[in-house]
Amino acid sequence: MVDRSQVLTTLADSDVGRGLSANELEQVMALGQLQKMDPGQEIVRQLTPAEAVFLSCAGTVMVERNALNGRRQVIAFLRRGDYLGFTATTRYLYSATALEPCVMLKFPRKKFIALCDEIPGLKENLAHINNTVLASLLDHLFAIGQKRAHERLAFLIYQFYLRDGSPESGSAIQLPMSRTDIGDYLGLTLETTSRAFSRLRKEGIISTPDHHSVVIEQQEQLEDLAEVD
Amino acid sequence: MVDRSQVLTTLADSDVGRGLSANELEQVMALGQLQKMDPGQEIVRQLTPAEAVFLSCAGTVMVERNALNGRRQVIAFLRRGDYLGFTATTRYLYSATALEPCVMLKFPRKKFIALCDEIPGLKENLAHINNTVLASLLDHLFAIGQKRAHERLAFLIYQFYLRDGSPESGSAIQLPMSRTDIGDYLGLTLETTSRAFSRLRKEGIISTPDHHSVVIEQQEQLEDLAEVD
DNA sequence: CGCATGTTTGACTGTAGTCAAGATGTGTGG
DNA sequence: CCACACATCTTGACTACAGTCAAACATGCG
The missing domain is CATH 2.60.120.10 (Jelly Rolls)
Known part of the structure; x- marks a missing residue:
C-alpha cells in the first residue's frame, strides 16, 4: 500500500x-x-x-x-x-x-x-x-552534438549531482541505470561509456564505489567538462 | 516599408x-x-x-x-x-x-x-x-545521438521538404545556410557535412543545382535515411 | 559454489575530425 | 569584359575518436 x-x-x-x-x-x-x-x-x-x-x-x-x-x-x-x-x-x-x-x-x-x-x-x-x-x-542536445565521450558522461553525472541538491563532497550519487542506458542517453555505445568512466576515474575526477554509485572527487574539473555555456 | x-x-x-x-x-x-x-x-x-x-x-x-x-x-x-x-x-x-x-x-x-x-x-x-x-x-536529439553523417543530412533535408509542404518531385528546396551552419546543426564538421552531400549525390538520392538548393531525386530512400521511428 | 548478468579491458576497424590543397563562385576594379 | 581577390565548398591524405567483436573480470543470486 x-x-x-x-x-x-x-x-x-x-x-x-x-x-x-x-x-x-x-x-x-x-x-x-x-x-x-x-x-x-x-x-x-x-x-x-x-x-x-x-x-x-x-x-x-x-x-x-x-x-x-x-x-x-x-x-x-x-x-x-x-x-x-x-x-x-x-x-x-x-x-x-x-x-x-x-x-x-x-x-x-x-x-x-x-x-x-x-x-x-x-x-x-x-x-x-x-x-x-x-x-x-x-542542454542535452548540446552535449550530444558537441561534446566528447568523457565530457558527455561528466554532463550526465553533473546533472544527477545538481538534481540531488549538490550534496556534500564525498557523498555518493546513485545511477540506477545500466551502462547501456547511459550510452543510449549520451549517444555512445556501452563500451565507450565504460571507457569514459575509466577515464574519469583514472584522472581522479570521480570514483565508483559500485556500478550504480559515483562519488565526485574533483567537482571543478567535472563542472568544466560538463559545462554547457 | x-x-x-x-x-x-x-x-x-x-x-x-x-x-x-x-x-x-x-x-x-x-x-x-x-x-x-x-x-x-x-x-x-x-x-x-x-x-x-x-x-x-x-x-x-x-x-x-x-x-x-x-x-x-x-x-x-x-x-x-x-x-x-x-x-x-x-x-x-x-x-x-x-x-x-x-x-x-x-x-x-x-x-x-x-x-x-x-x-x-x-x-x-x-x-x-x-x-x-x-x-x-x-527528433533532432535522436538524429544527432543515433544517426550517421549522411543520415543526419537526410534528416535535415527531409525536414525542409516537409516544411515546404512536400512539393512536387523535381522542385528545389532552398537551404539558405552555410555548410558550417548545417554541420553545427547536425553535430558534424563542415567537411563531413560536405562529404555527406557528396555521398547522397553519388547515390542519386539528391542533386544540388547550387550550394543553397537541393532537389530530392529519390524520395523514398531519403525518407528511409531520415526516419526517426 | 557456479552460473548469469553486467562491466571492464583489449585488439582491431571504421567513421568522422583535422589539416591542407584545389575547385567553384561572386563581386570589384582596372 | 576580363583579371583578381575573397568566400565557400569540395576533395584528398592522414589522424583520432568511437564502434565492433571478443575475452576476461566482477557481482549478485539461486
Whole structure:
C-alpha cells in the first residue's frame, strides 16, 4: 500500500503542484490514481494513444525513443516530482519504463487538461514545466552534438549531482541505470561509456564505489567538462 | 516599408494566431512592433535578459547556442510563422540571427504574457507550440545521438521538404545556410557535412543545382535515411 | 559454489575530425 | 569584359575518436 499523504507532499513540492492551495491540491489528487510499477515495467508505450499523464512519486523512470531498426535514444531519467506526458499529438512520442520499483500518480489526460482550466495555477505550472523540459533538452542536445565521450558522461553525472541538491563532497550519487542506458542517453555505445568512466576515474575526477554509485572527487574539473555555456 | 496586412495574414496562418478572431488578431498585432533585420544581424543574444518574444514574418532565422570554448550547437532554423522566445529563465538560452533579410514582429514579453491571459486561444496556441517544439527537439536529439553523417543530412533535408509542404518531385528546396551552419546543426564538421552531400549525390538520392538548393531525386530512400521511428 | 548478468579491458576497424590543397563562385576594379 | 581577390565548398591524405567483436573480470543470486 502506498501512503497517500506522502504522495500529496510529493505533489505539493513538485513543479506540478507548486503554489497550489490545499484545496486545489486535493482536487488534483482526487483525479489521480496511484500505480505501483516493478523494475522493467512499461508505463507508456511509444505510438500508443496518449490517454494519461503522470506524476512520478518514487523511483526512477527512463524515457526513451525507439526506431524501427533497433536504435534507441534515451531522452530522460525521471524522478520523484517529475511530470510525464507531454505530446503535441494524440499518441506518445516515447516509451517510459520503470528502472526501480516506482510509484506513479496517473491522470486521465482529458480530465487533467480540463482541470488545468479550472485551476489557473496548475496551467501556469504546466507551462513552466514545459519550458524547463525544453531547457534541459537544449542542454542535452548540446552535449550530444558537441561534446566528447568523457565530457558527455561528466554532463550526465553533473546533472544527477545538481538534481540531488549538490550534496556534500564525498557523498555518493546513485545511477540506477545500466551502462547501456547511459550510452543510449549520451549517444555512445556501452563500451565507450565504460571507457569514459575509466577515464574519469583514472584522472581522479570521480570514483565508483559500485556500478550504480559515483562519488565526485574533483567537482571543478567535472563542472568544466560538463559545462554547457 | 513592410506591409502590415501581410503580417496580419502571417499571424493568422501561424501557430501563434491560429483560430483567433479578427478582433483578437488585431489586439496581438497592436502589441507587436515590426522589425527588419539584415543578414547576419543578431535578433536575440544568449544570456541577455529575455525581454521580448518574436513572430518570424519573412526570411530564415538561425537559433544557436554557444559555449565559452567556441563550440556551437545550432538549434533550429525558423521561418515565416515560427515563434521565437521560449525560456524557463529570465535570460535567453540561445542566440538568434538572421540568415536572410528578415521581418520580425517583436512583442514585449511581459505584455505578451499578459495578453495570453486575456485571450485564452492565444495561451492555448502557445502551449501547443511548446509541445511542437518539444517534439521536433526529440527528433533532432535522436538524429544527432543515433544517426550517421549522411543520415543526419537526410534528416535535415527531409525536414525542409516537409516544411515546404512536400512539393512536387523535381522542385528545389532552398537551404539558405552555410555548410558550417548545417554541420553545427547536425553535430558534424563542415567537411563531413560536405562529404555527406557528396555521398547522397553519388547515390542519386539528391542533386544540388547550387550550394543553397537541393532537389530530392529519390524520395523514398531519403525518407528511409531520415526516419526517426 | 557456479552460473548469469553486467562491466571492464583489449585488439582491431571504421567513421568522422583535422589539416591542407584545389575547385567553384561572386563581386570589384582596372 | 576580363583579371583578381575573397568566400565557400569540395576533395584528398592522414589522424583520432568511437564502434565492433571478443575475452576476461566482477557481482549478485539461486
